[in-house]
Amino acid sequence: MKQKVTLKQIAKELDVSISTVSKALKDSVEISLDTRQKVKAFAKLYNYKPNNIALSLKNRKTKTIGVIIPEIVHHFFTTVIGGVEKVANEKGYNVIICSSNNSFDKEVINMEMLASGSADGFILSVAKETQLKKDYHHIEETMSQGMPVVLFDRIIDEIVCDKVIIDxxxxxxxxxxxxxxxxxxxxxxxxxxxxxxxxxxxxxxxxxxxxxxxxxxxxxxxxxxxxxxxxxxxxxxxxxxxxxxxxxxxxxxxxxxxxxxxxxxxxxxxxxxxxxxxxxxxxxxxxxxxxxxxxxHGEDMGIRAAKLLIDKLEGDEAVTEEYRTVIIDTNxxxxxxxxxxxx
Amino acid sequence: MKQKVTLKQIAKELDVSISTVSKALKDSVEISLDTRQKVKAFAKLYNYKPNNIALSLKNRKTKTIGVIIPEIVHHFFTTVIGGVEKVANEKGYNVIICSSNNSFDKEVINMEMLASGSADGFILSVAKETQLKKDYHHIEETMSQGMPVVLFDRIIDEIVCDKVIIDxxxxxxxxxxxxxxxxxxxxxxxxxxxxxxxxxxxxxxxxxxxxxxxxxxxxxxxxxxxxxxxxxxxxxxxxxxxxxxxxxxxxxxxxxxxxxxxxxxxxxxxxxxxxxxxxxxxxxxxxxxxxxxxxxHGEDMGIRAAKLLIDKLEGDEAVTEEYRTVIIDTNxxxxxxxxxxxx
DNA sequence: GAACCTTACGCAAACGTTTGCGTGTGGAAA
DNA sequence: TTTCCACACGCAAACGTTTGCGTAAGGTTC
CATH class of the missing domain: 3.40.50.2300 (Response regulator)
Structure with a gap:
């Protein structure tokens, strides 16, 4: 069974350094045309794909949006997810979906799990139990670590962040x-x-x-x-x-x-x-x-939420400090x- | 805005080495009780959480299951996901869900994206377009790179792998x-x-x-x-x-x-x-x-699929080489x- | 033939972990 | 005083990338 091919392996096969391979694949002018072509041919042959994990670690961002919803078997929430995915895919983001099952504990666990490296930001509709308990430490903690959060539908007034709701x-x-x-x-x-x-x-x-x-x-x-x-x-x-x-x-x-x-x-x-x-x-x-x-209009909500989040993720400090609440029209x-x- | 705290930062604050901190947090006997307590107190104070990305890179596994379904706004598929999540959470796995929207291209893109580091294995129900095109190279490629795949519901006879279906x-x-x-x-x-x-x-x-x-x-x-x-x-x-x-x-x-x-x-x-x-x-x-x-019994399908996949992921070579087809009873x-x- | 410039590549650090092994310090035994 | 041994800790490599910078080889110029 083949293992995934890495830069290192290509480098060894072609008897060049890892950096040469990396640069060649990126068409760097530093590398001769000849070498570039050789490397690229080899990479295609072995179906080289850069390792996302390594890239995430290096870039300190995962290009992944974490979505946490109270229920997964739920028409409205899935339409929202549909909207999120639409925007996310366009902008090159991945989407991780977790369901809290309306449990406070599961919401916290999921959030901490995703927050520790798996996602750059969150789109969240809080669990019933969370609304009852009024314990929002996990959300506040996540935000204080610099990860943007967008709340939708079941939001929390006390938390200052971007929100997408209907009236x-x-x-x-x-x-x-x-x-x-x-x-x-x-x-x-x-x-x-x-x-x-x-x-x-x-x-x-x-x-x-x-x-x-x-x-x-x-x-x-x-x-x-x-x-x-x-x-x-x-x-x-x-x-x-x-x-x-x-x-x-x-x-x-x-x-x-x-x-x-x-x-x-x-x-x-x-x-x-x-x-x-x-x-x-x-x-x-x-x-x-x-x-x-x-x-x-669940899909619209998802679209708006994803846009807000990605704006925060890619925006500069000025944008970062300002929070918006989008109200989606009902009809x-x-x-x-x-x-x-x-x- | 606080940034996420790392071992390195704790180490600097406490004036010890990174490895000491790492070992202390793991209660290694190599580290004195005194230091251990100090480190742990500090880590708790600063809410230290190990970075998943770094761990994934080091361990060469992500503890994440990739689920790709044809539609996300679909009751049956979401019940399956519910089952998958149940088992996954029990066993300490995370679940990433992507929808192919019944598009072959999106299925391929999602699969390649997840395959390049984000997931250890797949649970998949193929897109309509894929069934029509009969092009399964992405699935075969993924499997040949050593990542197990479990097909469910809309399966492909030509592909040899674990499957969960109903009759x-x-x-x-x-x-x-x-x-x-x-x-x-x-x-x-x-x-x-x-x-x-x-x-x-x-x-x-x-x-x-x-x-x-x-x-x-x-x-x-x-x-x-x-x-x-x-x-x-x-x-x-x-x-x-x-x-x-x-x-x-x-x-x-x-x-x-x-x-x-x-x-x-x-x-x-x-x-x-x-x-x-x-x-x-x-x-x-x-x-x-x-x-x-x-x-x-969508949930059961999800449960069985997740179990099959995790068995493969955690099993030794013997288990790995044997493929099962589970047939869930209908009633x-x-x-x-x-x-x-x-x- | 010396000085210089391109060209084409390699080195090394960094991202945050883990872990085997090496090592300095201190005390106890001889 | 010497030898030895725990003890407690640090070093460094590794996971797979990217990228600024250093540098050898070869060519050009005078």
Whole structure:
């Protein structure tokens, strides 16, 4: 089994020095044309590829971006990654993806691992547990070692760095407004517990929209779901005999689960109850009825995040000291789940 | 801005040699207890972490697994990655994920990039284009340089290496049998073009099942979809006025799209037409009606693939020379889309 | 033939580690 | 006082690169 060929081996075979080989491959004028050609031919023959590790060590940078997300099996996050990869590949960067699995410890471990030489900077959406614990030492430590961090989606206000977010409250308000505009009056919200930043913001947007329409908020219309994986039972309980004409769900899963429960109760979507979701994933698109939703433009978020990071990585000191927060526009995607006949 | 602290800096501060620091941190008996404690205290204070890059260079291994998949925004592939990560983390490996986007060129580029120092071995599902082109030089080259490769799902028969697959034909046969067993006689299949290995295998399984039941295969019941992203129009055209009582779809998207088209035609699933899919993703689970399907156990595939790879990486020569093909069991998940009333 | 200039290459340091071996210091034994 | 032995530490090489600088060989100029 062949081993990877190095400069040293080529040098030995051709009876020249390592530096000659290195320079020849780079077409340095220091080396005679003859030698250059010989070396290059030999290198091609043996399929020489410079060793990235050695280059990283020498250059003190890895040309690699570390991405840490709470879940890997998650449509929104993968679209973001898609965007990151796009930009990264264009600019000659590699992407390492790690999932924290919503665990604080795993987030810390992954971050430390990547920070100790494997990546030049981070794109990060923090784990649920991290938001709960409010322990951000690993992020601060990483930044204090000179590695830029870009936070996206689930961000942390207390940390000063580049951020890419959507205006969750505004998106939620738009969603709720849409329900109001088609004549719904009794609008329930299925949301997460408050320590999830985006959940709280979306709840706020919902409340804001109601207030703007002078509709009193009702405790009984708000369900804050704790255990996302078992949301069905909570939603079932919540929806039982509830007199509502619309539901705003802060994510796809809540939306389709609600649809399912309504279906079981013999209620029709959208005629009896309209539904609007958040995040334009495959579920919303392919569900029957297809779900009206707020698109988060995950790929754009990834693109912007990657650009911010690479700017920091390649920028001079001036750029480095200035932090930006990019807000990605959301927009309402009209589908069947909010098409009232009375409209 | 602090920079990352190195052994050299600690050594200078403490006025000892680099090797003393290194040994002290490793609790070498060569170093006096006093010095050891001093060094360790200092290292902790400055949050010293050994530089992975330097270690990789020295050890000639990176403790990193490269995973290349055709698509990142894809439920099945992400579940596989989840499995890989699980095992990798347990064994102290890092995981780098790259997507080829189903492009041959990107697959080659990613592979070469990772092969030149960033990863010790690969877990790979080949791009559609690669299957079409039948050009596998990059994989062969990587293997000939001593880096183990594990192929999964979309594998290549011609390449001799470890593989993790499901028995696609058998799974398809099981699916078709199920349809037959509930009384369906006119079973259509929505499949991919033949150069996609898994698609072809599933088509074969379908045909095998029909033959076993002595049902003649009909050309008009078979749709080979070329452009997956625009499958809806093809399916619509195909299903128009077709007299069938069941559909076997080789993936989720085809299954739900068929359901949607049927819905538009006023046909009921499962009463008029039963549907069975392949791959147990979120769509199948949450669709109304929920879809009966063949589970591929993506996470298990990832786990097995990672284990095979790590065995190769850490094994001695004996293990290295022997290649295994692991076949993961599929199983039928009964849901509503095949619950005939007549049953 | 001396002085000088090109040309074409090699040396060595550096990136941050690890580790086998060499060595200076001190104390104990003879 | 000499010899010897632990003990505690430093040296240097190695992993694979890149690159500034030094230098030998050969040619040109006067």
């Amino acid at each position: 969750d409250a505004k998106g939620a308000q738009t969603a709720t407004n849409h329900l109001l505009s088609i004549g719904c009056k009794k609008i329930a919200i299925l949301t997460t517990v408050d320590y999830i930043s985006v959940g709280k913001l979306r709840t706020n947007g919902y409340l804001r929209a109601l207030r703007a329409y002078d509709i009193p908020e009702k405790e009984e219309y708000i369900l804050k779901i704790e255990d996302i994986d078992n949301c069905e039972s909570e939603i079932k309980e919540f929806l039982k005999d509830k007199d509502i004409d619309a539901i705003f769900a802060v994510n796809e899963l809540f939306a389709v689960t609600a649809a399912k429960v309504l279906d079981e109760h013999g209620k029709k979507v959208p005629d009896d109850v309209a539904i609007i979701g958040f995040t334009d994933g495959i579920l919303s698109k392919h569900f029957i009825p297809s779900l009206t939703t707020i698109s988060q 309402l995607i009209h589908r069947q789940s909010t098409k009232k006949n009375k409209e | 696609d034909a058998k799974g398809a046969q099981t699916a078709t049998n199920h349809l037959l067993s509930i009384g369906c006689k006119k079973i259509a299949i929505l499949t991919t073009v033949d150069y996609i290995s898994v698609g072809k295998l599933r088509t074969n399984g379908y045909l095998r099942a029909l033959r076993a039941y002595d049902i003649p295969e009909k050309e008009e019941y078979i749709l080979k979809i070329e452009d997956i992203d625009n499958c809806e129009s093809e399916i619509k055209e195909f299903l128009k006025d077709k007299d069938i009582d069941a559909i076997f779809a080789v993936n989720e998207l085809f299954a739900v799209t068929a359901a949607k088209v049927l819905d538009e035609h006023g046909k009921k699933v499962p009463d008029d037409v039963a549907i069975i899919g392949f791959t147990d993703g979120i769509l199948s689970k949450h669709f109304i009606p929920s879809l009966t399907t063949i589970s591929q 039928l998940i009964h849901r509503q889309s095949t619950k005939k009333n007549k049953e």
